[in-house]
Amino acid sequence: MRLFTAEALILDVFDLHDRDRIVTFLTREQGKKKGVAQGARTKHSRFGGQLQPLSKVQVTWFEKEGRDLGRLSSVELVRPAHRLQEDLEGILTGSYLADHILEFAQEGEESELLYRLLDSTIEALLEGVDRDLAARYFEAWVLRLSGIFPSPQACPNCGQPFSGGAILPPGGDTLLCLDCGGSLGNRMGAETVAFLRRMGKENLPTLALAAPGLAVLRQVEELCCRVRRQFLQRELRSYEVIQKTRLG
Numbered sequence: 001m002r003l004f005t006a007e008a009l010i011l012d013v014f015d016l017h018d019r020d021r022i023v024t025f026l027t028r029e030q031g032k033k034k035g036v037a038q039g040a041r042t043k044h045s046r047f048g049g050q051l052q053p054l055s056k057v058q059v060t061w062f063e064k065e066g067r068d069l070g071r072l073s074s075v076e077l078v079r080p081a082h083r084l085q086e087d088l089e090g091i092l093t094g095s096y097l098a099d100h101i102l103e104f105a106q107e108g109e110e111s112e113l114l115y116r117l118l119d120s121t122i123e124a125l126l127e128g129v130d131r132d133l134a135a136r137y138f139e140a141w142v143l144r145l146s147g148i149f150p151s152p153q154a155c156p157n158c159g160q161p162f163s164g165g166a167i168l169p170p171g172g173d174t175l176l177c178l179d180c181g182g183s184l185g186n187r188m189g190a191e192t193v194a195f196l197r198r199m200g201k202e203n204l205p206t207l208a209l210a211a212p213g214l215a216v217l218r219q220v221e222e223l224c225c226r227v228r229r230q231f232l233q234r235e236l237r238s239y240e241v242i243q244k245t246r247l248g
């Protein structure tokens, strides 16, 4: 049995039987981890209110060789995420971020970049950055770090730099220039392409100083969802809930 300790971001907490909880968390050095918090559902549990999704914690856990489920020994709160638990939109935004990491982070593998992305996005959200902008920035960067985000620079078909916009062809997951893209695809405006480029070099607080309009954010969302769906071959559950909430 080995003992580990690390700073972590809590991704998911669910009940196991009537006493325990299972906690999934992200660490820098060991990626995604899962452990049982024994007695976490009981009164006076030492885990108390520490097990909140998206809070930053210092966690200590035991691992037995050959088992992927560890056992949590202690959890100390470093940064709570109350602001994301206070209203439905905040909760949905939070679970959308966590869902991405649950899908894209690997278990037991170094995940420094994903950790930094999630940590800085939560930090910005807690400071009050626009949630729509934060979600677009985050989803685009998860895809970029996974190596599947389309280039916003030039058409992969003919090499021509994008000017005046780009086309996302039907069923495709990459951007083409206006000449190669045909007339059936979704047109991403010049402003959207410019914003995709900005996202590659500016951090979230800087982007927020000159945030794009809603039309641009919707096009970025559409592009990211398409790329993500093609890759995962299904939709994220939290995204389905977000869409239903929007319709309702």
Ligand SMILES: [Zn+2]
Binding pocket: 155, 156, 157, 158, 159, 160, 176, 177, 178, 179, 180, 181
């Ligand atoms: Zn082209």
